[in-house]
Amino acid sequence: MADFDGLSESLNARKTQHLYRSRRLLGSAQQPEQQVDGKSVLSFCSNDYLGLANHPEVKKAFIEAASEYGVGSGASHLVNGHSQLHHELELKLAELTGRDRAVLFSTGFMANIGTISALVGRGDAVIQDKWNHASLIDAGLASGAKFKRYPHCDLNGLERQLNSCSEARRKLVVTDGVFSMDGDIAPLDRIADIADAHNACLMIDDAHGLGVLGATGAGSAELFNLSQERLPVLMGTLGKACGSFGAFVAGSEELVETLIQQARSYIYTTALPPAVAAASLASLKLIQTEAWRRDKLQILIAQLRGGIESIGFPLMRSETAIQPILVGDAALALDISQQLEQRGLLVTAIRPPTVPEGTSRLRITLSADHSSDQIELLLSALQDIYQQLSDEKKAQLSDVK
Ligand code: PMP
Numbered sequence: 001m002a003d004f005d006g007l008s009e010s011l012n013a014r015k016t017q018h019l020y021r022s023r024r025l026l027g028s029a030q031q032p033e034q035q036v037d038g039k040s041v042l043s044f045c046s047n048d049y050l051g052l053a054n055h056p057e058v059k060k061a062f063i064e065a066a067s068e069y070g071v072g073s074g075a076s077h078l079v080n081g082h083s084q085l086h087h088e089l090e091l092k093l094a095e096l097t098g099r100d101r102a103v104l105f106s107t108g109f110m111a112n113i114g115t116i117s118a119l120v121g122r123g124d125a126v127i128q129d130k131w132n133h134a135s136l137i138d139a140g141l142a143s144g145a146k147f148k149r150y151p152h153c154d155l156n157g158l159e160r161q162l163n164s165c166s167e168a169r170r171k172l173v174v175t176d177g178v179f180s181m182d183g184d185i186a187p188l189d190r191i192a193d194i195a196d197a198h199n200a201c202l203m204i205d206d207a208h209g210l211g212v213l214g215a216t217g218a219g220s221a222e223l224f225n226l227s228q229e230r231l232p233v234l235m236g237t238l239g240k241a242c243g244s245f246g247a248f249v250a251g252s253e254e255l256v257e258t259l260i261q262q263a264r265s266y267i268y269t270t271a272l273p274p275a276v277a278a279a280s281l282a283s284l285k286l287i288q289t290e291a292w293r294r295d296k297l298q299i300l301i302a303q304l305r306g307g308i309e310s311i312g313f314p315l316m317r318s319e320t321a322i323q324p325i326l327v328g329d330a331a332l333a334l335d336i337s338q339q340l341e342q343r344g345l346l347v348t349a350i351r352p353p354t355v356p357e358g359t360s361r362l363r364i365t366l367s368a369d370h371s372s373d374q375i376e377l378l379l380s381a382l383q384d385i386y387q388q389l390s391d392e393k394k395a396q397l398s399d400v401k
Contacts, residue, residue: 018331019351029054030243032370036346042374043346044364049212049321050293051369052243052283065278073271077104078260081271089277090248092284096218097236099228099250103259106272108207108237108247109135113142114263115203115235115249116172120145125168127161127200129153129175131182134354136174136205145172152179155190162198171200172233177220178208181355181363183318185213188224192231203233211241212294212321217287228252242287244280246272293368297321300366300375307379311386314397316361324350324361325382328400332393333360336385343381359400 014020027035030053034043052058065085075081086104093102105111116139120126124145128136131152140147146165150157158173165171173195175186188204195202206219214222221231228234228251237247249259259266286293304323308315313325327333330351337349340362351360364378386394 018334019353021351024346032367032374034346039344041341041344041346042377044366044370044378045346045348046365046367047208047240048243048367048369049208049241049297049365050243050283050287051367052211052241052286055243055283055286057286058243058279058282061282062275062279065275066273069274069278071273071275073273075271076267076269077271078267083271083274083277085274085277085281086271089281089284092281093236093248094250096216096284096288097221097234097250098218099234100253101256102248102250103256103266104272104277105247105249105263105266106269107245108133108205108235108239110265110269111235111237111247111249112136112139112205114265115233115259116140116145116174117143117264118259118262119201119203119233120170120172123168124170124172125165126172126174127158127165128173129179129186131179132174132176133180133205133207136176140174145170152182153184153186155187155194158191158194159198162194162200166198171195171198172203173200174203174205176208177204177206177210178213178320178322180208180322181324181350181361182316183208183320183322183324184316185209185220185223185319188220188226188231192224192226196230201233202231203235204231205235207235207237207240207247208320208322210236211283211287212297215291217241217291217294238276238280238283242280242283244283245276246280296368297366300368300370300372303372303375304364304366304379307375308382311379311383312394312397313382313386314400321366323364323366325364326359326361326397326400328358328360328396330360332396333362336362339385340378340381343384345378345381347378 073081090102112135121144126140126145127148130149148161209220211217234250238244316324333349350363
């Protein structure tokens, strides 16, 4: 390991900077009450926003499809892994998003890598919000296109970056629909206007919007009523509000066919297990028929925000199920997370490099499966912890507000 000298030093440095991350062992299904590291806890850190990951109908669809199709898909889509269930799911996703077609990817990370690299390369430009998901940033860097970033949701910054690459052959503007560590929603209508004025194509990653936003759960594009023409590249994932696994890109016939022909992370990987596609189909049905899940989530979000604001913790500006408390200091965020855990409440401390230095936060995520009483439990624990903070620490919190 001579060439890798320094690995333990850098691991130790992470520990001393309170940036070391460890995994917990989940011993139960993804639902508010969980067994974690052998203890019963109430979790506020899942992306299962609608409570579908453990839904009886979703599980039934999965089990029945596994009985019929087996477990593994056996091959990539272009060899012979593309089953009838994958096909049906693609049709359903196109219908839900109001697009001509959709193509499945095995994960959201792979969808972003494959799509951006298939659409832009040398001589082109990709322009991204600075806080886009890591997979979009990596995809932009790997594409070979000129890579530009604008400050978070800063429309003047976006214009400036577009002006600075006016000579590029193709220009692709890319933004998260809902920002995963902040919970805020991108101003997509205005971003679409700017992209249009600069003859650029717009792509969104709607991993955290799909299922949760829009009247029918079609996500951020539906919320802003953005047609395929205005928003040509719509990527979504199935592992969050859908409670399943996988991802897709929806758009025109030409876009989808280009991805099938050219996206390397689509071509050179095993297709999702067909039973996973069946589970996604069942959850999409629930997303469309059970609008009450979205309504309930909104009620819980309002309850949580109201409670946290009255305690005094600084909340970020978010209308979604992602409700981060901005703590600032990594050690303090970790300390509060540990105190919550001692009370049986699971809230992850998100620290650099996932978020910028000085913006460590407690990322609370809500699910339609939470009850109002469970939100109260979290609020009362937060109140206790806040009251016990020293004045100096409280002042630190108000500094980041
Ligand atoms: N985009 C965003 C915004 C995400 O939050 C995530 C998952 N954390 C991904 C893409 C990756 O999706 P997947 O987990 O399906 O790879």
